[in-house]
Amino acid sequence: MTWATRRGTAPSQQACHRHKSESGNGTNDKREDDMTKWKTLTPLAAVLWLGGTVAVFAQTMSDTTKALYQAAKKDGELTWYVSHFGLDNATAVEQAFYKKYPGIKVNVVRATAQVIYQRLNQDILANTQVADVYSSTDNAHFVRLKADGRLLSYRPENADKVLPIFQNMDPDNQYHATSGAIIVIAYRSDKISAADAPKSWTDLLDPRFKGKLSFGHPAYSGFVGAWAIALEKKYGWSYFEKLRANNPQVGRSINDVITMLDAGERSVGHAGDGPFRKKEIEGAPYRTVFPEDGSVVILAGSGILKTSKRPNAAKLFMDFLLDVEPQQIRVDMDMGMPLRPEVKNVRGGKMPNEVNTIPVTDDDLKGLPALNERWRSTFGG
Numbered sequence: 001m002t003w004a005t006r007r008g009t010a011p012s013q014q015a016c017h018r019h020k021s022e023s024g025n026g027t028n029d030k031r032e033d034d035m036t037k038w039k040t041l042t043p044l045a046a047v048l049w050l051g052g053t054v055a056v057f058a059q060t061m062s063d064t065t066k067a068l069y070q071a072a073k074k075d076g077e078l079t080w081y082v083s084h085f086g087l088d089n090a091t092a093v094e095q096a097f098y099k100k101y102p103g104i105k106v107n108v109v110r111a112t113a114q115v116i117y118q119r120l121n122q123d124i125l126a127n128t129q130v131a132d133v134y135s136s137t138d139n140a141h142f143v144r145l146k147a148d149g150r151l152l153s154y155r156p157e158n159a160d161k162v163l164p165i166f167q168n169m170d171p172d173n174q175y176h177a178t179s180g181a182i183i184v185i186a187y188r189s190d191k192i193s194a195a196d197a198p199k200s201w202t203d204l205l206d207p208r209f210k211g212k213l214s215f216g217h218p219a220y221s222g223f224v225g226a227w228a229i230a231l232e233k234k235y236g237w238s239y240f241e242k243l244r245a246n247n248p249q250v251g252r253s254i255n256d257v258i259t260m261l262d263a264g265e266r267s268v269g270h271a272g273d274g275p276f277r278k279k280e281i282e283g284a285p286y287r288t289v290f291p292e293d294g295s296v297v298i299l300a301g302s303g304i305l306k307t308s309k310r311p312n313a314a315k316l317f318m319d320f321l322l323d324v325e326p327q328q329i330r331v332d333m334d335m336g337m338p339l340r341p342e343v344k345n346v347r348g349g350k351m352p353n354e355v356n357t358i359p360v361t362d363d364d365l366k367g368l369p370a371l372n373e374r375w376r377s378t379f380g381g
Contacts (some may be wrong), residue, residue, distance in 0.1 A: 019146035064157055069101055069317050074311035076107040078132040078317055080122055081224065083113040084179045084300035085135070086255070093326045099315060100325065104313050112253045113138040114223035115360040122151070124136040132314040135178060135302040135321075140365035142301050151175060152304040154315055158322035162339040165352055166299060175303035178321040179330065180337045181225045181272035182352065183296040186257070191267040198268060200293040201231055204240045204287050211352025213248035214266035217381055220252035223298050227270060228371055230296040230358040240378050250379050261286070272298075274335035277348060281335075290350060294358035 061069070081161055082090050087110045094106040111119065113136050120278035123130050136142070145151050151174035159167065159176055166177040185204070187197050192212075198204055203214060249266050251257065257269035258276070271288070273295075277285045302321055304314045320326065327343045330336035335346040345351065375381070 005145065016026045020075070031117075037179055037237065042270045049193060062157065065316070065319065068312060068319070071312040072101070072310075072316040073103045075104070075313035077107060078308075078310045078313040079109060079130055080135065080317065081116050081131040083116045084137045085110070085330075086334070088289055089330065091178040092329045092333060096329060097320050101316060104316065106317065113141070113225075114220045114267050127303070127305045131305055132308040132310050133302060133304055133317055134322075134346070135300065137179075137223055137298060137300045138368070139169075139183075139226055139299065139301055140225070141172070141222070141367050142303055143353075143362050143365065145303065146170070146172070146174050150306055152306045152311065152314075154318060156319035156322050158319050162322055163341055165353075165366060166339045168300055169301055173226050173342040175301040176318070176322065177339065178302040178318075179300040180339060180352075181223065181274065181298045181300070182290070182350065182357075183223060183270055184256075184273045184276075184338060185289040185291055186261065186269055186271045186276040186280070187287055187289070188261055188264075188267040188285050189287045194287070195286065196224075197289060197290075199289060200291045201239075202235070202293060204268065205239070205246065207246065209268055210246040210269045213243075213246055214257045214260040214269035215248050215250050215252035216256055216270070217250055217252050218368065219305060219381070221254045221318055222300070223272065224270075224373070225368050226298050226360050226365065227296045228292070228375065229364050229368060230302045230360050232371060233360070233364060234294065235360055237374055237378075240290040240375070242377055248379070250381055272336070273339065273349060274330075274346070277346060277357045278335040281347065288348075290355045292356065294361065297352045297357050310326045349367075 024077050069335070080090070080094070083205060085093065087108070090108045090110050097106055098104065109116070109119070109131070117136060117138065120134060122130055134145070142151070153173050154233050155173040156176065160172075162163050162177070166180060169175060183192055185198050185201070198206075198209070219230040228240070228291035243356065249260055251260065254271060255275070258273050260266045261269055273288055276286045276288050302318060304311065308314045322339065327338045327340045330358045331338050331343055335349065337349065337351065338345060
């Protein structure tokens with residue numbers, strides 16, 4: 001098990017440290033192209049590069065948020081267990097939060113969905129309170145945590161400001177969608193022509209893709225778990241038994257697919273649309289395909305632990321996750337799907353209502369433990 005832990009620091013201190021360690025002289029060369037500039041900036045510099053955007057948003061704080069902020073300052077900090085952002089993205093969100101709400105630090109603990117959930121359960125078994133806010137790509141975690149009475153009911157002020165498709169993830173307001181992704185097929189265009197590229201999930205069963213496929217593992221990644229549930233729901237487990245014949249390479253996180261394709265070890269895999277679309281726009285030989293038989297839409301949630309000793313800071317941070325700033329960061333850094341209507345999607349990106357999808361419900365996700373056992377029997381791991 002591995003996770004990345006990062007204690008929150010004041011932006012000015014962190015900026016100084018990062019600029020010295022990453023650029024050597026504390027400066028960034030002038031770039032003409034915005035995307036190129038994003039590629040060279042640290043997460044904090046990326047937040048600052050938004051110009052006056054964060055400052056403008058901060059000026060629109062409501063009376064309710066102002067009161068919550070004053071109460072949260074007494075808490076001083078919070079700890080965020082997160083799997084649905086990468087560490088760089090989570091760090092940028094942490095720094096944007098501190099910039100908007102000075103005096104409240106966010107300690108980031110980042111790992112894949114199942115690893116971070118295991119750590120949370122270890123805390124629970126040890127009767128140790130560490131996490132205040134829990135964010136996961138595996139919504140089955142929230143179903144179990146809610147059933148066990150572990151989550152605080154709270155409706156953030158921004159809950160009604162996200163797009164309707166992302167609202168009311170839980171009718172009792174114990175968890176809310178704070179991130180989203182569309183799982184698509186990605187392939188290397190320098191190894192596979194457009195004519196030969198897969199157009200559907202069933203195309204991946206074709207022998208021409210033998211030894212070329214890469215996937216994550218549903219027992220480690222919430223995204224992969226939902227994807228596997230969706231395809232079993234549509235095609236039955238026989239789909240994966242047939243897929244095994246093509247000798248796919250199976251990692252852990254869905255992000256391992258990026259590593260395998262970047263290394264040239266494999267040329268086709270599944271992924272959230274954003275990372276590979278970003279690579280394509282930056283000039284890398286990648287293309288993404290919205291499968292004809294349905295993309296899998298993931299709504300990744302966040303909730304506050306009932307045992308939180310810093311509930312006001314946790315509430316303020318939950319509200320922030322649904323604000324414009326972190327959604328803009330997701331689009332700019334990862335080309336992720338935005339939840340707020342004020343944030344525009346990237347070139348070529350699509351929203352769930354624009355593509356054919358395979359629905360996955362909370363009841364479907366209850367079958368994930370059994371699916372994981374079938375996966376291990378079929379693929380190992």
